[in-house]
Amino acid sequence: MGFFQLLMKKKELIPLVVFTTLAAGGASSFALYSLKKTDVIIDRKRNPEPWETVDPTVPRKLITINQEWKPIEELQEVRSATR
Template identity: 80%
Template sequence: MNFFQLLMKKKELIPLVAIMTFAASGATSFAVYSLGKTDVILDRKKNPEPWEHVDPTVPAKLVTINQEWKPIEELQKVRRATR
């Protein structure tokens, strides 16, 4: 029996199939979107230590509300002392 014939015979499955198709396409599109972000490392040979090139002014969250970056004074003192 063909899939579409089954759906026409049992019409109560149509909303379930529609919701599952929408959820699967949303999950797939988010996975493809996440692979394009710079936080995801696919090739470790080009950038073996990515944490050394992190810009603290760029938010790394999906949603950032009222973020204000200020340098920590104690950390700046330690950096000046170790140079």
């Protein structure tokens, strides 16, 4: 008996299959979306210090509300002294 034949026999399983498929698709698409972000590190050998290339003006969260980025003076002094 095939999968679709089982669904046609037991029609109460159709919503379960639909919602499970949608949940798996949503989880997969969010995982792929997260991998494209710059703060996710996949290959550390080619880029050992990826935090140096992160743009502070681009939000890193899925939803960002009232985010302002201001540079920390002490950190900027340390960064300029080490370069």
